[in-house]
Amino acid sequence: MEFDGTFTIEDVSAEEVWLSLSDPHMIKRSLPGCQFLTRVEDPDEVDFEALREADTDEDPPLLPDADPDVVKARGFETGQHYAALMEISVGSVNPSFRTTVTIDEWDFPAGGASGQGEASGSSFEMNSRMSITEHDDGVDIEWGAEADIFGRIAKMGQRVINPVANRVVNRFFGNMEEQLTAVADEDSDGLRDRIRGMF
Template sequence: MNFDGDFEIDDVTVEEVWLALSDPYMIKTALPGCEFLVRVDEEDVDFEQLRTEMTDRAADPPILPEATPEDVAERAFEEGGRYATLLELSVGSVKPSFESVVVITEREFPRMRTSGEGSAASSSFELSAGMELAETDTGVVVEWAAEADVFGRIAQLGGRVINPVANRVVHQFFDDVADRLNEVGDAEATDDRENLRDRVRRLL
């Protein structure tokens, strides 16, 4: 199955959007149904242990606009990094919790690519995805594409059920990211906003 599209965010710079989409905590917060998204080093991921650790840990650190660009850059996705995530989605009459591992296969401003796989009790998937950012007259456009192979019970539902769910998740995700980036603009005076943008550019 192939998915692609673009999403425009007004009154932001490419650097600001790149920083936001490089933050695991921003992704976790904005992605519907995401319980956790955490860097892992081991090949075999113990999701039950991770779930317990994430439940017991303190609250997540702040994300933009509360976080500083320096803090976000320090914890940003790394090329070659492996990240475990637990994602619960409603697909038709099915609501699986996917235990997934995603690898950042390419991360070079303004492009990022990932690959991953996940499984639930009766379904699984393999995924490759990428995005590229570009300036527009009013802000930034995020061009994205994904290719997924789905197996098991969810695959039996077919594209007529899966495609609307995928589109809903993507649009909710980008809407949330856009809202948070607009909060950055609302919170900063013009001079402070330019200073913030300069700080972000220096981190890339």
């Protein structure tokens, strides 16, 4: 299955969007159903139960409250691996996907990742990509993903899966937009100028 689209955020810079999309804590906060998103050394040796127990609900400060240099330092880099626990309702099924993701390429203003996940009776493999283009009114985020879905969820077909995928993507970018609007609204110390010069 293939999914793609463009999401536009007004009155922001490409650097602000990139810094936010590079922050694992911002992604966790913005992604519906994401219980945790944690960097791991080996994607083939992940103890999800231990990660769940170690996870706390207290995330570090995000933009605009966080220091942009701190956010940049903890951001995604090519070759890193992450583990995530995702809970997404698909029709009458409410699976908790144990997911591993590899950052295949991450270089402003474009990036890509691949991953896989499994839950009871279902699994998926995916490749995703994203690029950012700035224009006079703001930023366009072009995104796309190719996914192979197996098991119980795959049997539901694209008519069920597509609306769920669109709902998750729209809520994710909507949450990101809300946070980026806060960055624009809270610029008393030149935060936006600092971010613009980072990449």
